[in-house]
Each structure stands twice: as structure tokens, then as C-alpha cells.
Amino acid sequence: MDDTALTALRRRNYLLTPWPWRSLLYVASTPVVALLGWPLALPVVPLVALLVSLTRDSTVETGTAMVITGVSVACWAVLAPLLAVPLAALERHRLRLVRPEPTRGGHRVPPSTGPWSWLVTRYTEAATWRAVAYGTLLTAAAPVFYLFALGWVMFAVALLLAPFLVSENDVMHLVFVEVSTPAEAWPWTPLGLALVVTTPYVVGLTAWVHGLVAAALLHEPAASARLHTELVEVSRSRARLVDGFEAERRRIERDLHDGAQQRLVGLTLQLGLAKLDVPDDSPAAATVAKAHEEAKALMAELRDLIAGIHPQVLTDLGLPAALRELADRTALPVTVRSDLGERPAAHVESTAYFVVAEALTNAVRHGHASQAWVRAYREKGQLIVEVTDDGRGGARPDRGTGLTGLADRAATAGGRMLLSSPAGGPTVVRIELPWVRATERAA
């Protein structure tokens, strides 16, 4: 659980953050809410009275004591939920002042409409009784706790103002000091000043403790924890999918390279030799020459195909080198600036690479750009790659599958893709990917 208020309290610039004010608002509004919930404390009153009289050795009959206790508990059990449930709802709203993350009440939806169904559901679920416990605490225990904080603040103010308030013939009690003249009061003002400075901290701490108790009773953590587990599981399976996809691409690339491409080179070589052996005037010469040309053209096609599946230079030398090669291959001048330091995981590299490849292809094919710029850098645990072109803009992700496909790919790698392409240009494609280090992949 991330206790933001407490984290803020520990920070050096706490007084400059909104937290002291948020805490003050929370603390100051507590008595209002506690007043709304005061009937919740009623059953406690006879019990407290009973305890007090017992400790004073007075003679309370056992029967009377039992009746008082029974009636108190019964009243409390029957009536408390009706007040505690709306009070808890109000408190969950107020809780956002000190705990920004939303809280879930954990109340079930009644199976059917009607007051009876509602009552049965509410009286039989844990959330209701936790709300009752909270309401009782708020009205019965919070005042004591708040009085301490209030006493602290008042003591500080009194120490500070004592020299102005004390009169000659009166004795002023300041908890553990007694002063009767301003001269006696002055030595205490530095302490008062020091204590006043601590006030925002006392307020912050009070709000934090209250918020902690409120969250413990009014927030249903089990469900959110389960949801969190599911999200982790989903993203893990997504990562496995990406890995599988990436591995498959490499396997296809390797198979083509080691199989078809090698044999094709061999074949072309043989045809080249055959061309030397066949006399120029023989009828076979033209056929062999034609076959030779075809094989060479096929070789170039296959090479482009393989490079499109997975560029070897990306595996060998990493993203910056691969982006430069890509820029070389593009039919317009591309300026590449990359500053990455170490290499990220393979799936991060290839996702970024293919986004740039697609963006550059679009710049040439649809954007009619005359120049493009590629920038790759690392920022706050992310790999950022931006492709800008000076084309006519107007690129829309909903037309054609290229950009949407890449956005999906970015999402699968846990990142996102952004596009800005006003009519008239320039077009900017930006991809942000979580920086996964090459070695962290197995986790």
C-alpha cells in the first residue's frame, strides 16, 4: 500500500506541497462528520457509564448491568447499519483528500429491488459491519485522538501568545508551566514558535492515521488485489506472446537464410559457370543467360524479403546501427540521432525498428515527404523513438492497417504509439516502450 500522505510527510519540502492543506481540510471536516454519526456512539454511553460506576465501587446489580449491556448491544445491532452505511459512503469520498487512490466499499448488489432485499444483503455482509465499526470508532474514539492533536496546537499557540495575554494579577496555566507576568512568559515563546512550526506535521500525521484506519475498514482490498494479480498474469501472457512471435520471426528468417538463400546463391554460381562453358553461338547460351538473370533477380527479392522479416544487423549490432541502415535504404534523406547506451531486450529493439520502418515507408509512399528525422533516446525507464517527416500530413490510423498494427504491437510490448499528423504536415510518429534490459527478459 502506498501511503502518499506519509511519504509526503517524510519529504523535505512537505510544507510546500498541497498535503498540509489537504490534511487540514480532512482533519477540520472530521468533527462535522462525527457529529452526523453521533447516534452510533449512543449504545456505548451506558456501557461507559456502567464501567465507570463499576470502577467507583458503587453497587450496581448484576442483573441491571446485564440488561443495560443487552439493550445497548441490541439497539446498536439493529440501528447502527442504517446510519453507518451512508456515513461510510461519505467517508470514502472524504478519504480521497488524504488517500488519492479510489476506495471500494465492497458492498454487494442486492439480488432484487425492494427494501427487504436491501436490508438482508446489507445486514449479512462484512462490509456493513466494518462500516459500523468505523462509525463507532469515529464517534467514540476519534474525539479523544483529535483532542490530543488540538491540545498540542492550542498549547503551542498559548505559549506563543502568553506574553500578550498574561495579566499582572493572574496566573496563567500552560499545562506544565505557570506564568503570571510577561517577563516570565517570554522565555517560553521560542518553544511555542517551535511547536507552531510542528503544527502542519501534527495535522498531517493525524490525517494520515485517521486515513489509515478509515482505509482499513472502509476499503475492500481483497478484490483489488485479485484484479491486480489478474493484470500481472495478463501482461505476462502478453509478454510470452510477443516473445513467441519474435522467436518465430527469427526462425523463419534463419530458415530462409540458411536454406533457400544459400541454395539460390549456389544455383546462381552454377549458372554463371555454365554460361562460361556454353559457347556464345550455341542455342543454349541465351536460355542459360536468361536463367542466370532470373536467378539473380530472385536473389535480390529474397534478400529484401528476409531483411523485412528480421534485419540481421539489428540482432548483431543493435537498434542505432539498424536504424542507420534503414535510413540508408529509404528513398529520402533521413537524419538519425540515437543515444541509448546499453541495448534493450530484443523485443523492444524490434518493435521500435518496425515502427520506424513503417513510418518511413508511409512518409515516402503517402506523405510525399522530402526529408525525415529519426530520434531514439532513453528517458525515465522508457525507450522513446520519434520519426518526423516534412510531408503533407493527414495520416489517419483508421485508414489502412499499417499504423494500427504497429500501435497494437507497441501495446503488446507494454508501450504505446502516438501520432500527430495535421493536414499540411509535419507528421510525427512517437513510440514509447518500457525499457526492458536484455538480461531481464526471462523474469
Place this chain on the structure above:
Amino acid sequence: MTRVVLAEDGVLLREGLAGLLDRFGLPVVAAVGDATALVEAVREHTPDLVVTDIRMPPTLTDDGLRAALELRRARPGLPVVALSQYVERSYAAALLDSDGGRGVGYLLKDRVADVEEFVEVLRGVAAGGTIIDPTVVRQLLQRPPEDPVARLSAREREVLSSMATGLSNAAIARALFVSEAAVGKHVGNILAKLGLPPDDDSNRRVLAVLAYLRGSNRQP
């Protein structure tokens, strides 16, 4: 007699290449299938030329290239021709960075098909020449405008591209259907625009291209 050590992991292509080289009077003293064996074979046979595939076992990445660089560090000037399926400037640049880029070649496997030209390239590299695949050079010439290469005119780029493949002025003149004097003038302009003083060593002209290949590799 140019003795060759050949490294290529595809058996068919290795046999084909060995046969081809033997036939053209470049005897293959060792034909191996991975980068580790290549280094051993060169130490054992001290050949006049190494022809190696780039992607090879053990890791199936750029092992052949790294072995070639290691060999050239151990024996500066050892002529090496790297064969690749890929048009990758980075690989060519790494090779050209070694020992001033003399006696190196970076070729697409496509070149193997044009048997006689391929053998000419090998002989050129064995003689200390520098030859870059025209496809790579073409890519190099498609550079952003701030690059000095961009200051060249279209005809000058054509001439530079031909220079990179090791052609003489006369051969360039024939290929572009211009006079040899015109080619000489273009070459002078190119070297001036690239800030390289003219020199009668023809290899220097190729190094003009290499300067830019290497420079581009060092960019962040």
C-alpha cells in the same frame, strides 16, 4: 599464385566457390565452415587471400567478420574479402576501419553469380585494392543533405560510385560514355569537394569513399 583460405558454412556454396577459384587459378588451400576453423586455417596456411562469409557458426551472427578483423590485427595487410547476404554499411565500415582499409573487399553474395567479375574483384583485393559492393555504395550516396557527399553533382556521384568498385579512369569513361579527360576532371572535383588532396595512387580514390563509410559508422 594466390593461395586462398575460404570460409563458408553452406556446404554447397563452399564446394561451388572452391571449384570456381581453383578453375580460375586461385588455389583453395583450406575450405572451412566456421569462424574458429577459419582463424586456425589462416595461422596454419598463411594464405595470400581470405574469402569469408559474415554470418557463420558458432553464434551465427557476424562471427566471420569478427574473425577477419582479428586476423587483420594479427597480420596487417592480409587481404580479406567478406561475403554477405545483406547490404549493411555497418559491416563494411567495420572492415574498412582495419589497417587503413587496404586489401579489403565487402561484397554481396549476388556478385558470386557474375563469375569473371567476381574473380577480378578477388584478384584486385589480393593485390591490395579496396572494393565495396556497388549496392552499398549506392546507399551511401543517398545521404542526408548536410553530408559532404551531398555536395556532389549527380555525375560526380556516378563517378565516385564507379571509383569505389575499383575501376580505372579509362574503365569509368567507357562505362559512362564520356572522355577519359572528363572523368579525370570529375575525380579532381570529387576529391576537392571531399577535402582530399589528389594523388597518383589510384587506391586513394577508393579511400575517399571509405573515409565517409567510416565516418558514418562513428556517428552516435
